[in-house]
Amino acid sequence: MQNTPLFQVIKSLGKRERAEFQRWAQSPFANRRPEVAQLCEHLCQLLDKNAPEEAYRKSALWPRLFPARNYDDAAMRYTMSFLFQALKQWLAYREWTQDDTAVRLNLARALRKKGLTKVFAKEFKNLETSGTTTRQSVDFHLVQYQIEFETWEAGHQTGQKDLRQLALASAAFGAFVASSALRHGCAALDKSKADFAPENLDFLPETLAIVEGGRYADVPAVQMYFHCFRLMEAESESHFLALKDLLARHTDLFPPEEIRDVYLVAINFCIRRLNTGARGYVREAFDLYRSGLERGVILDNGLLPKATYQNIMLLALALDEWQWARQFLEDYRTALAVGERHNAYHFNLALWHFRRKEYAEAQEILRRVEFRDVHYNLDARRMMVRMYFDTGEVTALDSLLHSFRTYLQRHRNIGYHRELNFNFVRYVQRLLQLEPGDHNTRQQLRNKMLTEQYLAEKDWLLEKIKD
Secondary structure, eight states, rough: TTTHHHHHHHHSOOOHHHHHHHHHSSSTTTTOHHHHHHHHHHHHHHHTTTTOGGGHHHHHHHHHHHSSOOOHHHHHHHHHHHHHHHHHHHHHHHHHTOOOOHHHHHHHHHHTTTTOHHHHHHHHHHHHHHHHSSSSSSHHHHHHHHHHHHHHHHHHHHTHHHHHHHHHHHHHHHHHHHHHHHHHHHHHHHHTTOOOOGGGGHHHHHHHHHHTTTTTTTTTHHHHHHHHHHHHHHOOOOHHHHHHHHHHHHGGSSSSHHHHHHHHHHHHHHHHHHTTTTTTTTHHHHHHHHHHHHHHHHTTBBBOOOOHHHHHHHHHHHHTTTHHHHHHHTTTTGGGGGHHHHHHHHHHHHHHHTTTOOOOHHHHHHHOOOOOSSSHHHHHHHHHHHHHHHHHHHHHHHHHHHHHHHHHHHHOOOOOHHHHHHHHHHHHHHHHHHHHHHHHHHHHHHHHHOSSOOTHHHHHHHHHHOO
């Protein structure tokens, strides 16, 4: 039972959702088989109680459904199948009813088909009001097309011949197709830039041509995805600036889950520029992250990836936004996934103190937190090495370098990170062995560092070789 789609979907529901589904399964509208409703109720009760695995076996569930019959696997599977069908219908109905415009549109269409002109006119007026929204995302244009076309169909049915309504429907449909084609192009580029060919996506080449020719200049969804596509395709500064301006003016027109991807395209462009040494993009990336946080579009279902959490703080520190960064760590601590929250928060808090050269506070945090994530562990160890080195705690540093090397020997499946950190340990040990005034050996060591392909904390090491 636990491996079936039925169980997996019911388990994914919250307690309130399961109660709502039970009412659906008990309704004659959705189900007329009492054993199906009983199976639904019993499964929900077991999940609410966190029942053990054996409680979900089909043979264990059977007596609650058919107490007077011997176990029949075929009958049990049929009951499960009927319940799964009811579950899928409930999910679809629930999703549909959450879209008020879709409900009103289908009602108006049904009334028009019945020829109920007066009732249709009243309900359609409500539909037009509900269709007026501050959102103008891709789906908005599809809904506008459906509304305009329904108006045309109603007029056509009563003998009206005004083509302006059909022109409005056509314009809305064109905006939907254009924005969809560009959005699909962005998704394809994100998947594989090397294998991408515009001609493989319907309407994309044509859309690019007409948008560049000036069409849809006043449609934010088309313009947003056009500049997003061009930025992903060619890394153009002009398209980045245009996209940044659109995000500043039109973010609120899009649902968070849609505009989040556009923000990430702009942010990733900044990060790639930063990786080439263009330091001016620190401010650009930070401003985009901060804007996205303020507008509530960076989090994904309320969660912030631990890598993003750290990236935002490091960008803030690079701009000397110390207080903002400290407050950010607190404000978004609960947005981290529960299993990662403790370590991610404490590591970044230690890093914040470390960057301020508040070594005692950073060391205290690092000593009392066990970082099970290997990358946090490596970063924390390097941080401790740097602090011991800078404060002249040679005995503690020597012990740490020895344990660091042992840790790396035990963790062989971390790719190039192993060599990065092995070389770091080796060069720190070489630094400790340098004799004062031995400029020749110091220069030789510096030259080796410069040519080392894999070396963590290279800038710091090069700075220390100068001392």
